[in-house]
Amino acid sequence: MSIRNLDDLLAEGVSGRRVLVRADLNVPLDKQTGEITDDGRIRAVLPTLSALVQAGAKVVVCSHLGRPKGAPDPQFSLRPVAGRLGELLGASVAFAEDTVGDSARSTVAELADGQVALLENLRFNKGETSKDDAERGAFADQLAALGDAYVDDAFGAVHRKHASVHDVPARLPHFAGRLVLREVEVLSRLTGSPERPYVVVLGGSKVSDKLAVIEALLPTVDRLLIGGGMCFTFLKAQGHEVGTSLLEKDMVETCRNLMERAPGKIMLPVDVVAADAFAPDAAHDTVPADGIPSHRLGLDIGPETVAGFAAALSQAKTIFWNGPMGVFEMAAFANGTRGVAEAITKADAFSVVGGGDSAAAVRALGLDESSFGHISTGGGASLEYLEGKTLPGIAALEN
Numbered sequence: 001m002s003i004r005n006l007d008d009l010l011a012e013g014v015s016g017r018r019v020l021v022r023a024d025l026n027v028p029l030d031k032q033t034g035e036i037t038d039d040g041r042i043r044a045v046l047p048t049l050s051a052l053v054q055a056g057a058k059v060v061v062c063s064h065l066g067r068p069k070g071a072p073d074p075q076f077s078l079r080p081v082a083g084r085l086g087e088l089l090g091a092s093v094a095f096a097e098d099t100v101g102d103s104a105r106s107t108v109a110e111l112a113d114g115q116v117a118l119l120e121n122l123r124f125n126k127g128e129t130s131k132d133d134a135e136r137g138a139f140a141d142q143l144a145a146l147g148d149a150y151v152d153d154a155f156g157a158v159h160r161k162h163a164s165v166h167d168v169p170a171r172l173p174h175f176a177g178r179l180v181l182r183e184v185e186v187l188s189r190l191t192g193s194p195e196r197p198y199v200v201v202l203g204g205s206k207v208s209d210k211l212a213v214i215e216a217l218l219p220t221v222d223r224l225l226i227g228g229g230m231c232f233t234f235l236k237a238q239g240h241e242v243g244t245s246l247l248e249k250d251m252v253e254t255c256r257n258l259m260e261r262a263p264g265k266i267m268l269p270v271d272v273v274a275a276d277a278f279a280p281d282a283a284h285d286t287v288p289a290d291g292i293p294s295h296r297l298g299l300d301i302g303p304e305t306v307a308g309f310a311a312a313l314s315q316a317k318t319i320f321w322n323g324p325m326g327v328f329e330m331a332a333f334a335n336g337t338r339g340v341a342e343a344i345t346k347a348d349a350f351s352v353v354g355g356g357d358s359a360a361a362v363r364a365l366g367l368d369e370s371s372f373g374h375i376s377t378g379g380g381a382s383l384e385y386l387e388g389k390t391l392p393g394i395a396a397l398e399n
């Protein structure tokens with residue numbers, strides 16, 4: 001791989017140069033208060049930013065937040081992120097009210113050496129996510145004009161063919177940041193020859209989101225443990241009734257084929273926590289996976305399942321986990337995710353947690369982040385990496 005990284009840029013010398021850093025500061029915000037509920041992604045980019053600050057660069061940070069539709073939308077402003085970033089860096093961060101307009105240009109022009117500016121949300125501009133090469137290119141031209149060199153440290157967005165990820169590196173000398181480098185190193189350990197047994201735990205709500213990664217992993221893994229909302233489509237494929245649980249009817253046949261293709265590899269829940277409603281205070285009971293009452297929906301895996309998954313994990317030498325096992329945001333349905341996460345920390349294995357939701361679960365449940373081998377900042381990105389797909393952001397750095 002011929003990717004130049006931050007050390008190569010630092011060796012060139014960056015003092016007084018404008019370095020445009022694409023970060024993934026797409027952090028979860030509280031719907032009511034707008035406060036940042038998990039700042040993991042901000043902290044993850046600090047090593048790159050601090051190194052540039054110390055080397056005297058004029059650091060211009062850009063990111064997306066949420067999915068605004070190509071125009072300014074105050075609920076997705078990065079302003080609160082600028083505040084938090086400043087606290088973590090211990091220096092004030094200048095905030096530009098737009099991404100490539102007058103405010104951005106003057107904010108960047110006023111930067112002193114070793115200062116940091118954050119541009120407003122990239123996705124307030126249609127060109128960022130456009131499928132039209134020319135429209136994306138025109139936006140990339142404006143963005144590239146704000147830097148003399150480009151660093152990609154937005155691992156969570158490397159699977160997006162967006163202007164800031166894919167087109168800007170074609171216009172500026174480009175380098176991988178510390179986070180991107182570490183993520184790729186770790187994930188390549190999983191796609192190379194992982195130490196066995198290699199056990200993968202998948203959760204989250206939809207089979208359709210995970211189908212490609214299941215297909216890609218099935219021949220490679222020794223065990224695939226499935227929980228979360230997606231397990232009900234598998235349970236249905238096993239012939240069980242799932243009540244009002246999440247079900248993707250058009251995926252049942254696919255799930256059946258997957259299980260037939262790798263007999264014994266896929267482990268499904270044997271019990272689930274079934275509730276009257278999707279609510280924190282809903283009446284609920286643990287029931288066998290083949291005994292979900294018709295009026296109830298499964299919101300977590302049950303204790304017997306946790307014990308079975310934990311036993312499989314305790315044997316593992318390599319573990320990848322993506323997706324919560326239940327609705328961990330509600331205390332009554334958090335035990336499955338907590339139990340599996342704890343089992344992963346206890347295993348004598350190299351463990352990788354992939355995905356915004358699973359990483360947020362680790363922190364929300366108060367688990368020690370350092371007891372995992374690596375917590376990826378990328379959800380879709382880490383899955384697509386494991387699928388073996390070409391990631392536009394990584395490919396752009398290679399050129």
Ligand code: 3PG
Nearest residue numbers: 024026156157356379380
């Ligand atoms: C994420 O949260 O997965 C990344 O920030 C990418 O965001 P996106 O899925 O909206 O492109």
Ligand code: MG
Nearest residue numbers: 356379380381
């Ligand atoms: Mg996402």
